Amino acid sequence: MPIFANTTPIGGRPESQLRLPAKKRISTPAAARLSTITEGINALNPGASDVQPRGILRRPSSTAASTIRPTPSRRASRETAGRTSRDTTRSAPPAYDWVPEPGIGDEDLRAPVEGEKLAELRRNGGYMRKRRSRGGWGRLVLIVGLLFLALLALAVGLGVGMTRKHQTNSNSGAQSSQPAGTNPSAAPIQQFPLxxxxxxxxxxxxxxxxxxxxxxxxxxxxxxxxxxxxxxxxxxxxxxxxxxxxxxxxxxxxxxxxxxxxxxxxxxxxxxxxxxxxxxxxxxxxxxxxxxxxxxxxxxxxxxxxxxxxxxxxxxxxxxxxxxxxxxxxxxxxxxxxxxxxxxxxxxxxxxxxxxxxxxxxxxxxxxxxxxxxxxxxxxxxxxxxxxxxxxxxxxxxxxxxxxxxxxxxxxx
Incomplete structure (x- = not known):
């Protein structure tokens, strides 16, 4: 019995007609259901099986199949799908698998590519904050500057002190050189005639x-x-x-x-x-x-x-x-x-x-x-x-x- 009522066989050939499976509820894995739906679409559109599907999901080529081996769980799914196909007199297409995009030379292949910025972060240690080194040229320049300022302040202080001392000695010498009694101020350090x-x-x-x-x-x-x-x-x-x-x-x-x-x-x-x-x-x-x-x-x-x-x-x-x-x-x-x-x-x-x-x-x-x-x-x-x-x-x-x-x-x- 055809799937759609009142529909004449395509091309008038009875072989193109699909037999409707027994009306029963079939519990199959997701890969088997996808195979069944795909089989029905191919029956309605002959030659569509030769067109590669668009998008990321595509049928792996012989090279990819030889490179990427299916895991045991995927192998079991395909066996189940095969058995289900045989029950419906049609062979299910091979299961679609994820083909990762090629990675960079030093990229970690265990994780998907997340973009150039994320890859750069992984190569540089990720989000871990780098430990800052203490000191460096800035600290050295600061220490040298402080030492220079301290020496400059010391030199200026000594110069001012010596100048004031010299002026004090000169003033006391000038006062002491005058005759006694001529200076009404306090007694000079040196007494005449020194x-x-x-x-x-x-x-x-x-x-x-x-x-x-x-x-x-x-x-x-x-x-x-x-x-x-x-x-x-x-x-x-x-x-x-x-x-x-x-x-x-x-x-x-x-x-x-x-x-x-x-x-x-x-x-x-x-x-x-x-x-x-x-x-x-x-x-x-x-x-x-x-x-x-x-x-x-x-x-x-x-x-x-x-x-x-x-x-x-x-x-x-x-x-x-x-x-x-x-x-x-x-x-x-x-x-x-x-x-x-x-x-x-x-x-x-x-x-x-x-x-x-x-x-x-x-x-x-x-x-x-x-x-x-x-x-x-x-x-x-x-x-x-x-x-x-x-x-x-x-x-x-x-x-x-x-x-x-x-x-x-x-x-x-």
Whole structure:
């Protein structure tokens, strides 16, 4: 009996007709039911079995069948389907199977392909969060930066501290160099006369009695002060820069009254610096002489030492006109610094001078002298050759008496 009523056989051939299976309820697997339905469709549409179905489900080729082996469960399903087909006098088509798309070389074939992003995640360890490494270049740069800032702050702090300390010491030194009682503020750290001073004087007296040739004894600045000639106020100016230091915490000052003897050690020393005379001395002891009615003078400090005074004669000592240099090897250099006697030089505009080199002017009277006696080899003169000492000149001078003196006298009163 045909499946559809009132339908003539296709092509008039009884073989194309399908026999209707017995009316009974058949319980078959899903693959068997699919085979039965497919068989009926093929019967109605001859030649449709040669067309490959569209979509992912397709009949595996011989190559695929040889590559992918059916599992036992699938094999049992096909056997059941075969038996069912034989019961209906038709053979069921082979069961359709899933053919996975080809995978990438290092892809895990046990799982379906889920796209390039998911495959990349699987190759890189999936969704597991990578462990961050501590430190690295960022941390190193941060540590170096912090160390640099710390060193910079330390250097700036030390610089500011040293600058403030230097300013404090300079201010205390300037205050202590002033005479006692002139500073109304608190007592200075250093008491007068400690400090650095400019001894501003004028050349007052020049004597050449120790030499037979007056041109061989000269006194800087080579101009004698004349109170009646105002131009000599500057041309006769001579400045000595000296430093007074203490050797003990107790020393004689202008307020000292306990010392009554003359030339008592004062526990003070004096040194030279930056003077135009090339007179260099270091730590010469100062002797203290208090004021008394016998000497009718102010209290003062004194010091002296022997030096070799060199002089370039004002006239040539040789007939050839060559330069010469004379030495007074036993010249006595003496300084006297008064502690309360007033000074009178310089006057006028020079009275406000602060001293050469920024030193504080000595506030009281002072006297400086260079003295040389006569005698043999006074002076000892030599020819100058290429800036150096050459042969001795014996015909330029004759000896004078030992009591005869050459003097350079400087004062500020």
């Amino acid at each position: 400090g650095e001073y400019s001894m501003i004087t004028a050349l007052r007296t020049v004597a050449t009695n120790c030499t037979s040739n007056p041109s061989t004894w000269r006194c800087y600045p080579y101009t004698t002060y004349d109170p009646s000639d105002g131009s000599t106020n500057t041309s006769s100016l001579a400045n000595f820069n000296w430093i007074i230091s203490d050797t003990s915490s107790t020393y004689a000052t202008n307020l000292t009254t306990s010392m009554s003897s003359q030339d008592t050690p004062s526990n003070l020393t004096i040194s030279s610096t930056n003077n135009p005379f090339s007179i260099s001395f270091t730590n010469q002891s100062l002797l203290y002489t208090p004021a008394s009615s016998t000497n009718a003078s102010s209290a003062h400090y004194t010091f002296s030492f022997t030096q070799s005074k060199s002089v370039i004669p004002s006239t040539s000592l040789l007939s050839s006109g060559a330069a010469a240099e004379c030495f007074f090897n036993n010249t006595i250099f003496t300084g006297t610094l008064y502690l309360d006697a007033a000074s009178t030089f310089p006057s006028g505009s020079l009275a406000s001078e602060t001293g050469i080199g920024g030193y504080t002017p000595w506030p009281y009277a002072l006297e400086i002298s260079q003295t040389s006696g006569g005698g043999a080899d006074v002076p000892a003169c030599y020819e100058m050759v290429n800036g150096g000492v050459g042969n001795r000149i014996t015909t330029a001078t004759t000896p004078e008496a030992g009591s005869a003196e050459c003097i350079c006298d400087y004062r500020n009163y």
